[in-house]
Amino acid sequence: MAWYNKVFSRKNNNKTHKRLFSGAQGGRLFADWHTSGSSADQEIEGSLSILRNRSRALARNDSYVSRYRQMMISNVIGPTGIRVASKARNDNGELDLQGNREVESAFAEWCEMGSCSADGRQSFLDIQKMFVGSLAIDGEVLIRHIRSKDNRFGYQLQMLEPDHLDETYNAPNDTTGNAIIMGVEVNEFGKPITYYLLKNHPGGTASVYYGQNNYIKVPASELIHAYMPSRAEQTRGVPFTASILARAKMLDGLEESAVVNARVGASKMGFLVSPDGEQYVGEETEDTYTQIMDATPGSIEQLPAGTEFKTWTPDYPNTTFDPFQKAILRGIASGLNVSYVSLSNNLEGVNYSSIRQGVMEERDAYRIVQKFVIEHMVKPVYKKWLSYAMTTRQVSIPITKYDKFANSVTFIPRSWSWIDPLKEIQANVVGLQNGQVTMSDVQSSMGRDPEELFEESSREKALAEQYNIETAFSPYGATKNAVDPNLTGDDE
Numbered sequence: 001m002a003w004y005n006k007v008f009s010r011k012n013n014n015k016t017h018k019r020l021f022s023g024a025q026g027g028r029l030f031a032d033w034h035t036s037g038s039s040a041d042q043e044i045e046g047s048l049s050i051l052r053n054r055s056r057a058l059a060r061n062d063s064y065v066s067r068y069r070q071m072m073i074s075n076v077i078g079p080t081g082i083r084v085a086s087k088a089r090n091d092n093g094e095l096d097l098q099g100n101r102e103v104e105s106a107f108a109e110w111c112e113m114g115s116c117s118a119d120g121r122q123s124f125l126d127i128q129k130m131f132v133g134s135l136a137i138d139g140e141v142l143i144r145h146i147r148s149k150d151n152r153f154g155y156q157l158q159m160l161e162p163d164h165l166d167e168t169y170n171a172p173n174d175t176t177g178n179a180i181i182m183g184v185e186v187n188e189f190g191k192p193i194t195y196y197l198l199k200n201h202p203g204g205t206a207s208v209y210y211g212q213n214n215y216i217k218v219p220a221s222e223l224i225h226a227y228m229p230s231r232a233e234q235t236r237g238v239p240f241t242a243s244i245l246a247r248a249k250m251l252d253g254l255e256e257s258a259v260v261n262a263r264v265g266a267s268k269m270g271f272l273v274s275p276d277g278e279q280y281v282g283e284e285t286e287d288t289y290t291q292i293m294d295a296t297p298g299s300i301e302q303l304p305a306g307t308e309f310k311t312w313t314p315d316y317p318n319t320t321f322d323p324f325q326k327a328i329l330r331g332i333a334s335g336l337n338v339s340y341v342s343l344s345n346n347l348e349g350v351n352y353s354s355i356r357q358g359v360m361e362e363r364d365a366y367r368i369v370q371k372f373v374i375e376h377m378v379k380p381v382y383k384k385w386l387s388y389a390m391t392t393r394q395v396s397i398p399i400t401k402y403d404k405f406a407n408s409v410t411f412i413p414r415s416w417s418w419i420d421p422l423k424e425i426q427a428n429v430v431g432l433q434n435g436q437v438t439m440s441d442v443q444s445s446m447g448r449d450p451e452e453l454f455e456e457s458s459r460e461k462a463l464a465e466q467y468n469i470e471t472a473f474s475p476y477g478a479t480k481n482a483v484d485p486n487l488t489g490d491d492e
Contacts (some may be wrong), residue, residue, distance in 0.1 A: 003242065040235075041181055044234070045168075045170070047238075048167045048182070048236060048238065052138050054239045055245060056138070058241065058248055058249065059137045063250075065137075068343060071139055073133050076366050077414065078372060078415075081124070082412065083412045084411060086406050086408065087106065087409060102395055102397065104391055105390075108245060110153050110155075111124035116157055117159070118144075118150075120150065132373060136239070137234075140227035140236060141225075141227070142160040142161055142164060142224070142225055143377065144158040145224075152392070154388050156381065161201060163198070163202055164198045167236060170182060180196065182236050184235050194218065196218075224381075237362050240336065244335035245326060251325070273308045273309075329434070337362075339358035339361070340358075367413075374411045382406075383407065386405060387399075387402060390402055
């Protein structure tokens with residue numbers, strides 16, 4: 001142990017233990033830097049409801065936070081949502097076309113409005129959008145699996161606000177030896193076992209009329225509790241907006257004050273000064289009973305002798321406001337992991353290279369959320385639905401083939417429009433020619449199922465031959481390229 005004592009000994013000649021990291025140094029410059037060694041759950045417990053409510057308030061009233069929520073929904077889910085493509089294969093390795101079509105058709109029927117949601121008011125696309133919106137603003141999402149008779153599959157989803165999961169409920173479970181942390185019962189490894197949900201929303205009218213809420217014990221297998229933890233051993237989620245709430249509120253107040261000051265400045269007001277203190281006799285207002293001068297255009301006022309009129313022209317708005325606002329908004333955009341250009345909807349001073357760099361980084365962040373939505377919501381829901389559909393015999397496929405169809409499925413998220421279509425097409429052509437990418441890679445990046453593309457191409461080719469029409473080009477093995485890779489686009 002000599003090496004240990006040598007390396008970790010606190011002895012030194014100066015009898016003072018020096019901090020070699022500047023971030024760990026003390027002194028007057030860091031006297032107000034208060035930190036805590038609390039666990040993730042300890043930090044969250046006292047702040048969760050406040051963070052969530054403030055985030056919701058800004059999403060309602062602050063244009064930037066509201067836009068951020070819509071940006072998340074639009075870019076992660078998009079107009080068509082995350083689609084399901086069954087890719088089960090037969091024993092000979094070929095795609096089970098008939099089985100795949102039956103599963104996809106039945107699932108599409110279940111996804112319709114009035115079928116998949118317990119309240120009958122949402123489609124599966126609507127649920128996906130609400131999932132992402134709640135994830136961004138509330139920090140977590142609750143979805144309950146419901147056994148129902150309202151559709152032929154016997155399965156529905158119930159969306160719940162995270163308020164139903166009481167963050168103040170902390171207690172040991174003497175029966176199981178588990179711990180209940182902020183409404184979630186976890187075992188010794190932190191795995192959720194049971195959720196204690198408030199029967200009524202704590203902020204709803206039902207709580208007022210029916211008194212104290214009662215808890216409903218829901219097994220973890222019957223509930224989706226989705227959040228993106230930032231620390232290990234974190235039981236509850238916090239809003240994506242948590243780090244920017246204070247700055248966004250301050251910016252909102254700054255802009256409000258700026259608008260008021262600008263309005264006052266545009267009024268071109270003035271004051272009447274009388275050396276002997278004699279009151280100016282003008283038009284009397286009803287609310288303050290003070291005397292004012294009529295400022296109607298073209299009007300002429302005669303002032304009492306000795307009365308002087310002094311103009312007041314506030315210097316506002318001034319030139320310092322715009323750059324100051326941009327600096328604050330850039331900090332907010334960084335905290336939300338989006339570009340300033342997208343959040344502010346301001347394309348001033350951008351070119352192709354700069355906007356492409358920002359957009360590509362932004363899309364990588366959206367892809368992370370897309371993967372999360374697939375793994376934590378779409379895939380579990382699809383597997384749950386498939387088990388119900390097979391057990392209720394709403395599809396002709398026997399339950400013995402559940403694993404075959406449950407594990408052979410592709411989830412296709414939305415894609416994005418090309419920033420420069422010609423450049424992107426050129427890159428795809430070169431990649432295909434060099435074997436660096438496949439047609440599946442290209443089509444998946446566009447949010448399409450390659451099988452659907454080939455099926456549509458084959459159908460269009462057959463239709464053209466039926467009507468004796470020669471197509472302009474013939475892809476996939478043609479002697480000429482659909483797009484000349486030597487074409488160049490203009491950089492702007």
